[in-house]
Amino acid sequence: MSGPVAAAPTEGQARKAYLRPLDIxxxxxxxGHGAGGKAxxxxxxxxxxxxxxNPFLRQGDDGASLPLPGPGSTAGRLVMAxxxxxxxxxxxxxxxxxxxxxxxxVNDVAMLGAQPLYLSACFILEEGYPLADLQxxxxxxxxxxxxxxxxxxxxxxxxxxxxxGDGVFIATTGVGWQAAGVDVSGRNARPGDAxxxxxxxxxxxxxxxxxxxxxxxxxxxxxxSAALHTLVAAMLAAxxxxxxxxRDPTRGGLATTLNEIARQSGVGMLLQEAAIPxxxxxxxxxxxxxxxxxxxANEGKLVAICAPEAAATVLAAMRAHPLGGQACxxxxxxxxxxxxxxxxxxxxxxxxVDWLSGEQLPRIC
Amino acid sequence: MSGPVAAAPTEGQARKAYLRPLDIxxxxxxxGHGAGGKAxxxxxxxxxxxxxxNPFLRQGDDGASLPLPGPGSTAGRLVMAxxxxxxxxxxxxxxxxxxxxxxxxVNDVAMLGAQPLYLSACFILEEGYPLADLQxxxxxxxxxxxxxxxxxxxxxxxxxxxxxGDGVFIATTGVGWQAAGVDVSGRNARPGDAxxxxxxxxxxxxxxxxxxxxxxxxxxxxxxSAALHTLVAAMLAAxxxxxxxxRDPTRGGLATTLNEIARQSGVGMLLQEAAIPxxxxxxxxxxxxxxxxxxxANEGKLVAICAPEAAATVLAAMRAHPLGGQACxxxxxxxxxxxxxxxxxxxxxxxxVDWLSGEQLPRIC
Numbered sequence: 001m002s003g004p005v006a007a008a009p010t011e012g013q014a015r016k017a018y019l020r021p022l023d024i025x026x027x028x029x030x031x032g033h034g035a036g037g038k039a040x041x042x043x044x045x046x047x048x049x050x051x052x053x054n055p056f057l058r059q060g061d062d063g064a065s066l067p068l069p070g071p072g073s074t075a076g077r078l079v080m081a082x083x084x085x086x087x088x089x090x091x092x093x094x095x096x097x098x099x100x101x102x103x104x105x106v107n108d109v110a111m112l113g114a115q116p117l118y119l120s121a122c123f124i125l126e127e128g129y130p131l132a133d134l135q136x137x138x139x140x141x142x143x144x145x146x147x148x149x150x151x152x153x154x155x156x157x158x159x160x161x162x163x164x165g166d167g168v169f170i171a172t173t174g175v176g177w178q179a180a181g182v183d184v185s186g187r188n189a190r191p192g193d194a195x196x197x198x199x200x201x202x203x204x205x206x207x208x209x210x211x212x213x214x215x216x217x218x219x220x221x222x223x224x225s226a227a228l229h230t231l232v233a234a235m236l237a238a239x240x241x242x243x244x245x246x247r248d249p250t251r252g253g254l255a256t257t258l259n260e261i262a263r264q265s266g267v268g269m270l271l272q273e274a275a276i277p278x279x280x281x282x283x284x285x286x287x288x289x290x291x292x293x294x295x296x297a298n299e300g301k302l303v304a305i306c307a308p309e310a311a312a313t314v315l316a317a318m319r320a321h322p323l324g325g326q327a328c329x330x331x332x333x334x335x336x337x338x339x340x341x342x343x344x345x346x347x348x349x350x351x352x353v354d355w356l357s358g359e360q361l362p363r364i365c
Numbered sequence: 366m367s368g369p370v371a372a373a374p375t376e377g378q379a380r381k382a383y384l385r386p387l388d389i390x391x392x393x394x395x396x397g398h399g400a401g402g403k404a405x406x407x408x409x410x411x412x413x414x415x416x417x418x419n420p421f422l423r424q425g426d427d428g429a430s431l432p433l434p435g436p437g438s439t440a441g442r443l444v445m446a447x448x449x450x451x452x453x454x455x456x457x458x459x460x461x462x463x464x465x466x467x468x469x470x471v472n473d474v475a476m477l478g479a480q481p482l483y484l485s486a487c488f489i490l491e492e493g494y495p496l497a498d499l500q501x502x503x504x505x506x507x508x509x510x511x512x513x514x515x516x517x518x519x520x521x522x523x524x525x526x527x528x529x530g531d532g533v534f535i536a537t538t539g540v541g542w543q544a545a546g547v548d549v550s551g552r553n554a555r556p557g558d559a560x561x562x563x564x565x566x567x568x569x570x571x572x573x574x575x576x577x578x579x580x581x582x583x584x585x586x587x588x589x590s591a592a593l594h595t596l597v598a599a600m601l602a603a604x605x606x607x608x609x610x611x612r613d614p615t616r617g618g619l620a621t622t623l624n625e626i627a628r629q630s631g632v633g634m635l636l637q638e639a640a641i642p643x644x645x646x647x648x649x650x651x652x653x654x655x656x657x658x659x660x661x662a663n664e665g666k667l668v669a670i671c672a673p674e675a676a677a678t679v680l681a682a683m684r685a686h687p688l689g690g691q692a693c694x695x696x697x698x699x700x701x702x703x704x705x706x707x708x709x710x711x712x713x714x715x716x717x718v719d720w721l722s723g724e725q726l727p728r729i730c
Contacts, residue, residue, distance in 0.1 A: 022496065023496070024496045024497055024500050025496075025497055026496075026497075027495075027496040027497075028492075028493050028494060028495055028496060029490045029491065029492055029493060029494040029495075029496065029499065029524055030492060030493075030524070031492055031524055031526065032524075033490065033522065033524050034490065034522060034523050034524025034525075035524075040522065043522065044520075044522065047496065047499065047500055047503060048488075048503055048520060048522070051500065051503040051504045051506070051507040052486075052503065052506065052507045052510065052516075052517045052520070053507070054516040054517070054518065056483070056516060056518035056519070057516070057517060057518055057519065057520070062519075063519050064483070064518035064519045066482070066483055066518060068433075068443075068482075068542060069480070069482075069542050070440035070441055070542065070544070078433075078443070078483075078540065080483055080485055080518055080519055080538075080540060081485070081519055082485035082486070082487050082519050082520060082521050082536075082538060083487065083521050084487040084488070084489050084521045084522070084523040084536065085523075086489060086523045086525050115434070117431070117433075117434075118421070118429070118431055118443075118445055120445055120446070120447035120538040121417075121447070122447050122448065122449040122487075122536035122538075123413075123449070124449050124451060124489065124534055124536070125394045125398065125399065126394065127393075127394055127395060127396055128393050128394060128395075129393060129394040130392075130393055130394075131387065131388070131389045131390075131391075131392040131393060131394065131412065132389055132390055132391075132392075134394065134412065135389050135412055135416065138412060138413055138416040138417065139416045141416070141417065142416040142417045142418070145417065151417075151419040151421060151422070152417045152419070152422060153419065153421035153422055153429040153431060153445055154421070154422065154427075154428050154429045154445055154446055154447050154538075155409075155413060155417070155422070155447060156447050156448050156449045156536075157398065157399060157405065157408065157409065157413070157449070158399050158449040158450075158451045158534075158728075159394055159395070159396055159397075159398050159399025159400075159727060159728075160399075160451050160531055160534075160728065161396065161531075161727075161728075163528065164530070164531035165529070165530060165531070166525055166526075166529035166530070169489055169523075169525075169534070171447075171449065171487035171489070171521075171536030173445075173447060173485040173487075173519075173538035175443065175445060175540060177433060177434050362524060362526075363523075363524075363525065363526075
């Protein structure tokens with residue numbers, strides 16, 4: 001794992017993640033606004049949340065937990081999450097746009113502790129795109145949806161002129177059912193909680209980038225793209241009430257996801273670098289590409305924050321599931337008014353693990 | 366209203382809407398696949414439905430009616446509908462991409478007789494797009510959502526490189542609540558039923574096209590873009606159980622919408638041309654552009670098919686609503702094994718009103 005090694009955070013680093021407000025009058029969208037880091041968070045806060053403000057959007061999770069009308073309203077809540085998919089290339093080792101769209105949205109719903117039920121899918125197609133490739137994508141989407149048990153129940157198709165799109169974009173929305181009493185949210189981390197990770201990081205991002213850059217290791221690293229809802233169900237069943245936060249570290253990677261949770265819960269974290277699993281080929285590829293695996297996207301991994309006394313039970317449930325065999329505790333939640341995520345490095349130092357900044361990895365999902 | 370005047374349908378016209386199967390091996394997406402007519406229906410049937418097949422998608426409405434788990438399941442059903450928005454230009458007389466995205470999806474949910482509750486919104490942004498324009502769109506979306514009482518509860522933002530998008534695309538999904546006992550679907554039309562229309566047709570399409578073509582009448586015709594859910598609620602309350610089908614005639618216009626319903630319900634229809642309201646400026650613009658208003662998109666109108674004995678009551682409820690002041694009966698449902706929509710013309714003849722074919726009006730919504 002590479003990246004700068006720093007001492008304890010300075011006063012300057014203690015300021016909020018971004019300093020200058022968005023220049024809406026003269027500013028323009030840049031690739032960084034889509035990379036899942038600091039710039040994306042700022043765009044969401046200062047433009048989208050400012051204009052669309054409502055209590056559900058302000059929950060700040062990857063999906064919203066929503067009341068339903070009628071007598072059923074006490075039995076649980078509806079969960080709704082959406083995801084745009086613009087990954088380039090569309091076909092990559094271990095998956096494609098179609099399966100990714102299903103997995104990404106099923107996972108966003110599952111990360112609220114909900115049972116994913118249904119998906120919608122909107123396709124934006126570029127004129128001239130081969131029908132055979134489209135069929136391959138939709139077939140893969142259908143297979144992923146059937147495997148997950150979450151059908152695509154409605155859809156829409158739009159076509160834009162050649163040069164006004166990029167083959168196929170897919171936007172999916174998932175809805176699920178959150179049983180009464182389940183309260184899993186990025187707001188719930190408390191000092192002393194255990195930070196768990198379901199497996200090794202960086203595979204999805206490296207698989208996509210290797211294909212994009214036509215690198216030689218393209219064939220050896222596969223995306224980890226997978227639907228995590230049965231893993232989540234097993235964890236919740238093993239230790240009811242103990243899992244406080246679930247999130248899948250996609251765009252911006254593990255580092256950005258942990259910073260999001262720290263900000264949402266108003267806490268800090270201390271990670272152990274040596275505890276975070278990274279496959280040797282991913283480490284090597286990151287060296288070559290000048291990336292830090294902490295910031296590389298995953299599509300089949302989750303972070304869980306749970307009560308410390310339940311950590312062993314939750315970990316055991318994770319390890320008993322095919323998608324959690326390598327699960328481990330990577331750190332603990334700490335009280336920290338500045339909401340820093342810090343890391344004990346392999347060399348005994350301590351560094352701040354900041355948000356992803358800039359446009360390191362656009363169009364990764 | 367222009368368009369060819371024909372005698373009774375011939376044997377040839379009696380075949381299904383499209384004859385040759387899609388050439389998936391060699392074929393490519395063309396603009397017609399997005400125009401909402403025959404080609405779009407074929408793409409959906411032969412590619413999307415074939416790969417994603419499930420009973421909910423097969424319902425064939427603009428949204429799906431879905432059971433929820435738990436004790437609340439008998440109180441009603443969830444409705445889910447999605448819509449991609451790629452209208453060009455993004456700002457047009459009477460609306461913009463942001464308000465259109467809200468209205469279009471709220472309407473799709475309402476057309477199943479459901480109360481729209483929540484929206485998701487996925488933005489696909491092109492690098493270099495001005496933040497000020499994005500703010501204008503999102504502000505308009507927020508205003509439309511607040512006016513409709515249907516908040517945007519979750520979202521996603523992706524960015525694609527310059528030349529790989531077209532400013533802003535928005536994909537929205539809406540969910541709503543369909544009270545137990547409500548059964549409004551395109552499958553439910555029966556011979557003898559009345560075909561009602563909530564107002565004049567063609568304004569949205571002409572407003573967008575006039576801006577696109579920089580025509581002189583641009584300032585006089587406004588899009589009819591509006592949220593129709595309160596109109597729907599008033600209609601259902603006025604005559605419980607009498608409204609069998611609701612649909613908003615968007616892409617492909619009134620003609621395509623009625624053909625869709627005829628196919629879904631396995632019936633024919635007979636329309637009265639003289640009864641279909643068209644604003645004089647829309648008629649004039651259509652003459653100039655070589656269009657038939659029957660095929661031009663609307664974004665604030667609905668078609669209702671109801672039991673004949675309830676038609677007067679439903680019409681009265683429509684006329685009492687601000688968005689239904691011009692509501693009228695435009696025809697009746699007929700038994701017809703060939704599912705033809707026919708029209709008694711102003712000149713006393715009768716012609717078949719076919720599906721929109723080809724790429725007459727791409728990127729209209």
